Amino acid sequence: MNTWANWIAVDWGTSNLRLWAIDTQGQVRIERDSDQGMGRLTPNQFEAVLLTLCEGLLDPARTTPVLICGMAGARQGWAEAPYLSVPVALSALGAGGITPLVTSPLIAVRILPGLSQATPADVMRGEETQIAGFAALHPEFDGTLCLPGTHSKWVSLAQGSVSGFRTVMTGEMFALLSEHSVLRHSVGRDLAGDDLDEIAFIEGVRQAWRAPDATFATLFALRAESLLYATPPATLRARLSGLLIGMELAATRDFWEGQKVALIGAGSLTALYARALSEIGAVPQIEDGRDLALRGLCAAYPHMFEP
Template sequence: MTSKTEWVAVDWGTSNVRAWGIAADGSHTFSSQSERGMGKIGRADYPAVLAELIGDNAPAGTDTVICGMAGARQGWLEAPYLDTPADLTRLAGGAVRPEGSGFAARILPGVSQRTVGHEDVMRGEETQLLGLLALRPGFEGTAILPGTHSKWVEIRDGRIVRFSTAMTGELYEILSQHSVLRHSFASGAIDGPEIEDGIAEGMRAGLDSPALATSLVFRTRAAALLAGKGADWCSGYLSGLLVGVEIGGHRDWLDGPGVPLIGSARFGRLYGAALKLIGFSGEPVDASDATIAGLIAARAQT
């Protein structure tokens, strides 16, 4: 297997890191993962973690292309952001080369938006968007990358023109575990039979009235106290509400019937259902497929 590995693709996240061996024909020779993401290790730990991921599947000196948080200021070696409008076809030109890894490692840059009042940053998503262009050549329009920190990205002529981050997933975690709403989640399983009804009701409320988000959020608690709603309904309502608020607040970004949703199948279903309510169609794109396609495309740029 080692002899077949031409290079290694790596996606270094905050919590986890994944690596894939890539053969000359683009097939995978191995895959591995670790929970030693950027947030769990120090700068000096990166070479050892990378060596552990690759193991004996590739020899020393093998070309290794890395995206994600390894290039953050707190990561292995900072890869300066490319400013919008950022040309995805030249992403690899901004890569940096950390020393001492034993491999020919290159870390791809993130993208920043410096417009006053709309400052924003991304790391890792730009590679998935390059992958989207590889998987769907000629794509133009808005793509959504739902998750802990969802990204809305407008792409024109192979460039990231503008983007917006929504802390939807993190807000759900904070509100459900660390706010007064947590009491509404302590009465039973959050994945019970009423979760879908809660999602549907919250989603519609968020889509219809995103400006009332802070008031609608508190209904999670009030409905538990006054209407006997269980933890499953409350979980669904809060999740659907936050997704609805996110999409409702970005409705003017949507300019075509098909909207790529780069992420997990779960998020694809959730965001797809919300988009359908306002006349759009979500088109799921597996996050891993987009990442690998983006890393392959980035390597081909050099």
């Protein structure tokens, strides 16, 4: 029995990519991944990487559609896919995007667009497809989505339309402070398997929530505590995480307060956001984000490749 795909869905990130071979019944037949993310490639390398990952999946007697989301459509990627401006219905993703130049007759490639916002200026690329996947699962949702990450996204979503969003660089700030600032001598390294000091984390969240405008001026106290009181690095690391997430929640209060809130993600970071939100009065639902990009690609596919 052959393994040829009816069409192929691809989520191409900065560091990695995932590929799903979809059969004629719309089911995933094969899933593959690679570490050949956008950050490691030049534009003329994308097609070869894709064809290698598609080995054994392409019917030689036809051209197989390939629908891609994520950083392959960035300015530094395969080809830049223009942004769609909010407010926008997520169904419009399927009508946007670009067709990059390919030389192989075995594939026809389309890359989905990202989303942009004029005021305040903001962009997203890749998350919009996860959001579209969430909307496909919850078409009546009216509230706020949070996608925790290096650059967290807060998104106002109502009945499948995005009215606005905000990006917060909390994850990147945590990495910079814990790895490249003087605090690195005090907060230690994140060791797999270490348990979070939840008390210290919640103390940080509460402190930042009560006085977000003063929190930046308190960060050096973490260094001072380690020198004066030998406070354990794990405790200080948890408090730093709580301070930064608490500042983020204060800065995005206008997005989520009084709204239904859903967190899209998985693992410990999403759990931290859920714990922090619960501490200050919100009750978020958690949606595993692993396969939402695939759902978003499946929702866009009929608009891009089928009449």
